[in-house]
Structure formats: structure tokens, C-alpha cells
Amino acid sequence: MALVGLVITFVGFLVAASSVGVMGSTAGRLGMVLVGIFVSLFGIMGVLNQAYMKDAIWKK
């Protein structure tokens, strides 16, 4: 799951970076960049960090 979280995080970056090629308008690019940021944040906080917390030292 940690690896999945990393992949999702990186995909968020790719979504944002490709906005300049996919979208022509500033508003469209803004929307796509924001989507990319939130995808990356979900990857870090929602998947990767949760995976590490499952085996956290304070649970042992």
C-alpha cells in the first residue's frame, strides 16, 4: 500500500505538469494543477502515511 501511495503521489505531479499541454486556458490549467495537488496530497496522507501507521511503533 505504501508503494501505491507513492505512485498516486507521483501521478498527481504528472497531472499537474501535463496541464500546460492538455489545457489551453489559464482557468483550465488552474483546475488541472489543483487536481494534481490534491491527488498527490491524498497519496501522501491518505494512502502512504496510513500504510506506515498500521505498523507504527506506538501500536506495538
Add this chain to the structure above:
Amino acid sequence: MKKVLLAFAMTWGLGLTGVAQAQAPAPEAQPPAPAAAAPAAPAAAPVMITDADIKGLSGPKADDKAKGDPGGTITGNVADIPVGDAKKGLTIGDVVNQVGQNTIAINFVWTLVTGFLVMFMQAGFALVETGLCRAKNANHTMMMNFMVYGAGMLAYWLIGFAIQEGGVGAVANLGGTAPLNGEYAVHLFGKDWGLFGMNGVMLTGATYDVGVMVMFLFQMVFMDTALTIVTGTAAERWKYSAFVVSSIFMGAFTYPIFANWAWGGGWLATLGASYGLGHGYSDFAGSGVVHAVGGVTALAMGILIGPRIGKYTRDGKANAIPGHDITMVLLGCFILAFGWFGFNPGSTLGASGNGNLRISSVAVNTMLAGMAGSFSAMYYMWIRYGKPDASMTGNGLLAGLVAITAPSGFVNPMASVIIGFIAGVLVCLSVEFVDRVLRVDDPVGAISVHGANGIWGVVSVGLFADGKSNFAGAWNGVPGSVTGLFYGDAGQLVAQLMGVATLIGFVFTFSFVANLLIDAVMGQRVTAKVELEGLDIPEMGAVAYPDFVLKADAMGME
């Protein structure tokens, strides 16, 4: 609570009243009565100055100089201008060349001296981090901050500088830096995307150049700031050997790659020229490049290495683990604030020409934001928890300074205060979020100070840049001044958010994978026994305070 709110209201109310009175317009002066129109004087013929006009000029006589010059009226004169050809004597070309050399010399001295100030910030970081950790780890924490200087510099000299600045091209303030002309780019979406530089490995060959040397020193001390941020989050359980390897990797690759994209002519900087997004990703002194890179790498390490033993109870409730020396912390904050006068104003890379006199504005913006951050953090903690917490007030100062770092060259003083004020509240909220929601243990708050506020600083450029700066009429190859959303350019905000997406999506992933590999090879975390005993003896072979009985000893832990 009421007294705190009253004090808060009085402070800002008196301040704003003062501002209102200072800004009250003076009564308009009456215009003078128009004089009778005089006939226009004929235009003066242009005067041509030739070499012959200056050939006979000479400096003060030797007898006069031997009498001394207490008023400084005869020291520094025509005799001090180097003559290119002794047979020809002094020429106009000699004079013009000296003007050029003086301009570059001023810029060299400015950049080098401000670089020395940034180097001294290492002492500030060392004091802040060591003070916020427990005494049993003081030697280890201090040594990490001490040797991150050497580890980072070694990596940066070997390859990091070349990756970051190898293709930056001409830096006019430093005389050109012409040898830095090798940028590797790929062609995507119809444009060139610069990815990394290739010139300047170990500063050999053509990069053995006086201008390049200035650039190396200045950029190196910025790189080291990013590296030292990570030591704060991973303190009290990071294996010293793993810290050295991780820091060398970060100095060689992680930091330089993003820095190339933002400052070295890479794709983030050219978003404006290539795709019309404002002036491209604009980060005057490094809220993103330095602080957010350090902050997201710290987040990666914090998740990977796990929390300290005793930080959380079995049901996930956070326990406070106080530091051992608050005086060290606040002294360290002051040293950092002092060093920041090098960090931000020095990022003009000069004090002469090309709009560089804006260094005064940059310096004032910097100090105002730090002040505002310390106030808002102090009042937040006072209102929420009943006391003006010293460590969070110090972190509030740092948060304000981090946040203003990117916009410092582009905004006005009012915006600086707003940015700093928000930063002070943001750091408090972020510390609570990271600690209690994410459950990532961060002994010094580095993720919140540098990560969260680094990103806030990047975004604030896209909001508050007022278009009044003028650095040689262009920025990142786009004519005009950097202008944010509030002053009419939404594209600038998009460029900044692209930088944020890169920090969160790419830099975090890159750092996490690199440190995961280091963990697999050599392990990043010390054993539980070592951690409970304190890292000083097992890792460093000596305690920081041999004359004192530490709590670990008193509790019978070996």
C-alpha cells in the same frame, strides 16, 4: 483570555491608527503664478571627450599624499585607474572598463558577504534544533547540524552545483558566468523543458571562473539550509551514518534538480516564456527551492523513520516531549533572523544596476514578515492555551521569514506583514495537524515551519506580487515585473501552483524513494535501546553535558 484579546486589539489598533495618521494627506500647496514665457535657448552642441582630454590628468602630488588624508578628499582618484597601455597612457576605454569592473566588484562583494551571513545561519539551525531536543541527544543533534555543512558542500562541489547551475547561462550581475551554458532539455508539448545542467562538475575547466565561484558559494549555502531542515524532523532517532549518506544524496541530487527547474533555467522557470503563465515559477530567494524542498523531504523522513518512543500512547494520543534549553532555541531564532538579511536581500546577486537597489525593500519586507509571524503565533498560542509559548513564538518568527522568502523581491511592506501574520497562525495549525492528525513526529516543527510555510510563500507570490519591482526589465525571460492575482495576473498563480505540485508530487516521492533505499541498505533508525539511552554515547561516543546527571541516567537507563 479577555486580557490577551484586549492586549492584541490595543497592539494592532494603536499601530493601525499610527499608520492612518502618517498616511493622512498633507494640504495641497498652491501652484506658483506662471512667469512670462522666455524665448527657448538654443540647444548646446554635444561635447566630444577624447583620450587627449584625459591624458594629462594626474592624481595628487606625492608630497601632499605624504601629509596624510584624514578627510578622505584626495584618496581615490584618477591615478587609481589601471592603465591598459603604458605607452598610450590613460584612455576613455580605461575609464569605462573601470566603471564596468566596479559594478561587478560591488555585486561580487554584496553576494559574497550575504552568502557569509547565510552560512552563519547553520549556527542558528544548530541552536534551535538542539534546544528543542532532549539533553541526552544534544551532541548527536548538534553534530548533525555541524556536519551537514560539510556533507552537503562535498556533494554539491562534486556534482550538485553542475546539475543545478550548469546551464543557467549568463548572470549579468556577476559578469556573465558564460561557462555555465550546458542545460539538458527534452522537447515536450511543443517546448524545451530544461531538466538539469551539465557544466561545473568539481568547478573544473572553464568553470574555474571568478563569476562562477561567487555563484557556487552563494548557492551552496542555500543548499545547506535545505539539508539541515531534515535533521530537525528526524532528530533523536536518526542513525548518524544514515544521516551522512542521506544528506550527501540530497545535496547531490534532490535539491539541485528542483533548484535547476526553478533557478537554473529549467522548465518551471520557463513556464512564462513557453506557455504564457506569468513570469514562470518565481521564487525570489527560495521559499520553495530551499524551505519547501527541505520541508517535504522532512515529511518523507518523518513518515519513513517513524515517531520517537513515547511520543504517542497506544490509542494514538500525542504526548509533548519538551526540549531541554529554550534559551538556545530563541538565540538560534535571532541568529536565523540575522542571517536572513543575507538570504533574501542577497538573492538580487548584486547591489549595483539591474534594479538591485531594491535590496532595501527586500530587507524591510523580510524583517516585517518575521515580526508579524512572531506576533500572530504568540497570540494564537496565548489565546488557545493561555500562555505565550516561547518555542512556538520562535517558530512563528521563522515561519514568517520562510513565507516571505519567495515574495520578498516582489511585494510591498503591507503585503509582507499580511504574509507573515498568516504564516504565524499557519505554523501553529500545521504543527497540530502534523502531530495529532497525521501522527508524524517532528521534534522541531520543521515540516510546519519550512514545508507548510514554504508552500505558503510560493503561493503568496502568485497573489501579492505588485508589479513594481524592476530587475533589468524582465524576469525569467518575460518582459515586465512579476505580478500576482490581486494585481491582475492569474497566470502567475498557476505557475506558482505548478511549483507546489512539483514539490509535493515529485520532490516528496524522489526523497522518499531515496531514503527508502538507504533504509534498506543500512537502516535509518537506531535501535530502541539506543534511543531510550540517548544517542550521544552510542552514536557519538560522548555526552554533550558530562557534568550533569541526565534524566535517562536518573531513571536507571544505561
